[in-house]
Amino acid sequence: MHATQSAQDLAPGFAQPPLDAAACFRAALQAMARPGTVHSAAPAGVPSGLSPAASALALTLLDHETPVWLAPSVATETVRTWLAFHTGAPVTPRREDANFAIGPWDEMAPLAEFAVGTPEYPDRSATLIVEVADLGTTHRLTGPGIEDTAHLTHPDPAFARANAALFPCGIDLFLTAGDRLAAIPRTTRVEG
Amino acid sequence: MPADPASNPADDPLIRARQDWMSVLAKAPGTRLAAVMEALGPEPAHSWLRAPEFGAVMSRGRAGATGAPFNLGEITVTRCSLRLEDGTVGHAYIAGRDADHARRAALCDALLQGPRAAELQATVIAPLRADLARAAAEAEARADKTRVDFFTMVRGE
Numbered sequence: 249m250h251a252t253q254s255a256q257d258l259a260p261g262f263a264q265p266p267l268d269a270a271a272c273f274r275a276a277l278q279a280m281a282r283p284g285t286v287h288s289a290a291p292a293g294v295p296s297g298l299s300p301a302a303s304a305l306a307l308t309l310l311d312h313e314t315p316v317w318l319a320p321s322v323a324t325e326t327v328r329t330w331l332a333f334h335t336g337a338p339v340t341p342r343r344e345d346a347n348f349a350i351g352p353w354d355e356m357a358p359l360a361e362f363a364v365g366t367p368e369y370p371d372r373s374a375t376l377i378v379e380v381a382d383l384g385t386t387h388r389l390t391g392p393g394i395e396d397t398a399h400l401t402h403p404d405p406a407f408a409r410a411n412a413a414l415f416p417c418g419i420d421l422f423l424t425a426g427d428r429l430a431a432i433p434r435t436t437r438v439e440g
Numbered sequence: 441m442p443a444d445p446a447s448n449p450a451d452d453p454l455i456r457a458r459q460d461w462m463s464v465l466a467k468a469p470g471t472r473l474a475a476v477m478e479a480l481g482p483e484p485a486h487s488w489l490r491a492p493e494f495g496a497v498m499s500r501g502r503a504g505a506t507g508a509p510f511n512l513g514e515i516t517v518t519r520c521s522l523r524l525e526d527g528t529v530g531h532a533y534i535a536g537r538d539a540d541h542a543r544r545a546a547l548c549d550a551l552l553q554g555p556r557a558a559e560l561q562a563t564v565i566a567p568l569r570a571d572l573a574r575a576a577a578e579a580e581a582r583a584d585k586t587r588v589d590f591f592t593m594v595r596g597e
Contacts, residue, residue: 258529260489293489333489333521 257326259293261307261334272308279422279431284389284398290427295330297322301424302350302377303330309375310337310348317343317362319351322379343374350377353403362419370416373434377422378403383430391436400430408438458549461565465548466534468568470541477544479563480556485525486547492520492539518542524550 262268268291275287290300291307298306310316316337318327323339331337340346343361356362356376365373384401400423402408411418411434418434432438449455465473477483494516501512519533520542530550532542552560 258489258523260487260523265491265493 257295257329258333259295259330261291261293261330262304263292265307268304269308272304275429276305276308276422276431279429280393280420280433282393282398283391283432283436284394284400284430286383286428286430288427289429295326297324297327298330298350299379299424300427301429302379302422304427305377305422305424305429306331306337306348306350307334310335312336312338314347315340315345317341317346317349317374319349319355321355322351346374348375348377350379352379359407359419364411364414364417364419367416370418373417373419375420375422377424380423380425383423383425383428388439389432389436390439393433394436400432402432402438405438405440408432408436412437458552461552461561462532462545462549464565464568464572465532465545467572470534470536470538470544472568472571473541473544473548473564476564476567477548480551480559483547484551486522486530486550489521489523489529490519492518492542494518494537520546522546522550524554526554528553 272289289304362374385399386401389398496514530546532545
């Protein structure tokens with residue numbers, strides 16, 4: 249039976265949902281408030297195809313009111329079943345409907361389709377959870393929340409500059425690698 | 441949603457059977473479920489997908505069972521999901537705050553999908569179903585004593 253087969257793949261989520269989700273939310277908040285800082289988060293169970301940090305962010309940030317777009321390589325039956333069971337978030341095939349997107353950077357294009365918010369409601373924008381192999385230190389970050397400079401590898405610095413020009417609109421990024429996560433919000437300037 | 445009747449989960453006989461036993465497990469008193477499950481021997485090992493948690497569900501009713509639906513009130517619900525060592529997943533939703541009842545119901549739901557299904561049907565589901573039928577018949581008999589049949593005398597003609 250197909251339903252039983254996919255149920256057998258089902259991994260657990262957070263071991264202690266209230267405490268673990270609060271800890272992950274704190275990590276996400278710190279990462280966004282201090283761009284370039286690296287935090288860690290990992291749930292007890294991770295579906296194959298997602299990193300522990302991306303899984304933890306999904307469990308913490310997604311619910312039935314947040315449509316999520318999944319990159320083709322992430323949108324497996326295992327991941328869909330796991331997200332549906334633990335978060336209830338609807339998976340949308342349309343980038344423009346998504347509050348969140350999960351996947352590697354090169355599958356996110358065309359990025360222009362993601363919502364950037366409106367001047368009245370800049371919060372109505374998409375947050376991308378980008379799976380990378382390594383968080384890196386290639387680029388220099390400056391801007392709000394960074395006292396001097398911070399270093400992180402942005403998957404596409406040209407996009408970061410175009411995105412920053414949209415302020416107050418724009419897209420925010422979480423970068424996830426293994427159980428480590430960092431963030432590059434729309435206010436951060438990315439150089440070199 | 442496609443209008444293909446074959447894709448409607450409610451038409452799947454496996455799902456109907458599962459809805460039926462989950463209903464029996466949820467409606468049975470927690471202590472009674474624990475008592476009949478003793479015949480199964482030690483509880484099989486399992487891990488939590490979702491540990492028992494309490495929530496509220498709005499229950500709705502229809503006046504006379506046919507009127508417009510209205511919100512009757514919220515009831516407390518406990519739900520949990522677990523996985524046996526062979527990967528079978530069991531779910532339970534029960535009214536109230538009895539986490540042990542929810543755990544036992546989810547265990548039975550998982551076991552009823554596996555090789556011990558016949559044993560479970562005989563030792564757990566059948567006696568609980570008989571209890572529920574008896575309780576329903578008793579309630580009906582009590583209500584029947586106070587039945588009032590209204591009728592109107594036909595005038596003239």
